[in-house]
Amino acid sequence: xxxxxxxxxxxxxxxxxxxxxxxxxxxxxxxxxxxxxxxxxxxxxxxxxxxxxxxxxxxxxxxxxxxxxxxxxxxxxxxxxxxxxxxxxxxxxxxxxxxxxxxxxxxxxxxxxxxxxxxxxxxxxxxxxxxxxxxxxxxxxxxxxxxxxxxxxxxxxxxxxxxxxxxxxxxxxxxxxxxxxxxxxxxxxxxxxxxxxxxxxxxxxxxxxxxxxxxxxxxxxxxxxxxxxxxxxxxxxxxxxxxxxxxxxxxxxxxxxxxxxxxxxxxxxxxxxxxxx
Amino acid sequence: xxxxxxxxxxxxxxxxxxxxxxxxxxxxxxxxxxxxxxxxxxxxxxxxxxxxxxxxxxxxxxxxxxxxxxxxxxxxxxxxxxxxxxxxxxxxxxxxxxxxxxxxxxxxxxxxxxxxxxxxxxxxxxxxxxxxxxxxxxxxxxxxxxxxxxxxxxxxxxxxxxxxxxxxxxxxxxxxxxxxxxxxxxxxxxxxxxxxxxxxxx
Numbered sequence: 001x002x003x004x005x006x007x008x009x010x011x012x013x014x015x016x017x018x019x020x021x022x023x024x025x026x027x028x029x030x031x032x033x034x035x036x037x038x039x040x041x042x043x044x045x046x047x048x049x050x051x052x053x054x055x056x057x058x059x060x061x062x063x064x065x066x067x068x069x070x071x072x073x074x075x076x077x078x079x080x081x082x083x084x085x086x087x088x089x090x091x092x093x094x095x096x097x098x099x100x101x102x103x104x105x106x107x108x109x110x111x112x113x114x115x116x117x118x119x120x121x122x123x124x125x126x127x128x129x130x131x132x133x134x135x136x137x138x139x140x141x142x143x144x145x146x147x148x149x150x151x152x153x154x155x156x157x158x159x160x161x162x163x164x165x166x167x168x169x170x171x172x173x174x175x176x177x178x179x180x181x182x183x184x185x186x187x188x189x190x191x192x193x194x195x196x197x198x199x200x201x202x203x204x205x206x207x208x209x210x211x212x213x214x215x216x217x218x219x220x221x222x223x224x225x226x227x228x229x230x231x232x233x234x235x236x237x238x239x240x241x242x243x244x245x246x247x248x249x250x251x252x253x254x255x256x257x258x259x260x261x262x263x264x265x266x267x268x269x270x271x272x273x274x275x276x277x
Numbered sequence: 278x279x280x281x282x283x284x285x286x287x288x289x290x291x292x293x294x295x296x297x298x299x300x301x302x303x304x305x306x307x308x309x310x311x312x313x314x315x316x317x318x319x320x321x322x323x324x325x326x327x328x329x330x331x332x333x334x335x336x337x338x339x340x341x342x343x344x345x346x347x348x349x350x351x352x353x354x355x356x357x358x359x360x361x362x363x364x365x366x367x368x369x370x371x372x373x374x375x376x377x378x379x380x381x382x383x384x385x386x387x388x389x390x391x392x393x394x395x396x397x398x399x400x401x402x403x404x405x406x407x408x409x410x411x412x413x414x415x416x417x418x419x420x421x422x423x424x425x426x427x428x429x430x431x432x433x434x435x436x437x438x439x440x441x442x443x444x445x446x447x448x449x450x451x452x453x454x455x456x457x458x459x460x461x462x463x464x465x466x467x468x469x470x471x472x473x474x475x476x477x478x479x
Contacts, residue, residue, distance in 0.1 A: 071345075071346045072347055074386075075385070085447065088454075104413035106386045
């Protein structure tokens with residue numbers, strides 16, 4: 001498949017499904033090539049912001065500010081980034097119930113990091129953000145030269161949402177973050193390995209992985225909210241170097257078949273990177 | 278003869294890293310700016326097993342009032358750990374509450390004793406005196422709604438003389454996800470014999 005064909009395919013799939021916007025970024029380690037469509041367009045990050053948070057947590061561990069075994073009090077009370085008002089993460093809107101079940105007690109940093117990524121726990125994310133700090137994670141992003149990632153606040157901060165203060169990402173930014181992890185240059189080789197191991201245990205597989213052959217392994221993180229559906233992953237195939245693919249989409253509220261279109265775009269990217277193999 | 282569940286020690290005799298975290302006999306300012314003198318006498322808990330297995334009252338084990346997280350000073354996340362002797366008075370107050378409600382009373386992590394070195398402390402938190410408890414659950418009821426918190430506030434006020442309950446709400450100085458009760462800036466220096474005092478300095 002040619003680049004122009006991939007572009008037409010992606011745009012066609014998105015338009016056919018009714019998406020308002022789509023962006024794709026690819027980096028192929030096999031051919032050392034990159035490809036992008038709307039790669040620098042900003043999207044609401046939804047739960048893909050948890051990848052930068054993971055980087056920030058491992059940076060804090062590397063700097064000795066935290067230990068992966070450190071315990072964190074599980075408390076569902078956070079403060080809005082815009083007015084300091086207290087808010088909670090609604091358990092009914094959180095994909096993970098295990099962290100909510102630990103209210104009042106403590107969980108280890110490593111456990112929270114796993115819940116944050118593997119089952120996309122919003123509560124775990126906010127607890128880690130509280131411990132590490134938004135400003136510190138932003139500094140980590142700066143140090144890693146990760147433009148295209150704009151962490152502003154905790155998850156489910158409705159007051160911030162109403163005022164338009166949201167976490168944002170671009171396909172390029174997220175692709176660069178995954179590339180650092182795969183190249184073992186994110187924080188440290190050991191930290192990269194640990195983050196990769198967590199991403200490999202992802203439970204949500206209806207996006208990028210669903211468009212791939214059964215023997216493909218994917219380390220990915222999804223993001224899903226009323227007006228956005230994303231997936232970003234590192235794809236490992238037999239007998240070739242891996243490739244990174246990031247698919248970001250924007251929709252009218254609660255549009256249908258959003259993960260399905262991401263899976264179809266994932267298939268098109270697979271066909272593109274493996275063409276001629 | 279003294280009857281304490283753990284050895285009692287003079288905080289000023291502790292190694293520097295502990296004195297830095299515990300600040301025995303020093304002062305903190307409360308919300309009004311008034312100076313409050315921190316406890317000087319502490320119980321020494323040597324291990325997690327000792328905390329887990331040692332009752333302070335009929336229904337409260339030591340571990341229930343010393344749970345902390347990564348925000349606590351490092352020396353107070355390890356063992357031996359030191360807690361003000363007034364934690365015994367707190368346990369006694371909680372025991373009254375426990376007997377009345379007839380079910381488990383759960384104190385949150387960071388919701389019992391916190392040293393002055395704990396990052397969550399504001400002003401002169403009574404948690405630094407070992408006289409405050411954040412109860413997040415009574416039996417199967419989580420205290421994260423007004424009705425439940427109000428109900429158990431009434432119970433605590435009726436049973437515990439002099440208790441102070443943090444007001445319900447989401448503003449600064451209020452809580453809406455637990456019942457904070459405390460016995461104020463209370464210190465407790467148990468009477469000890471000369472031999473016990475000498476032993477505590479070792």
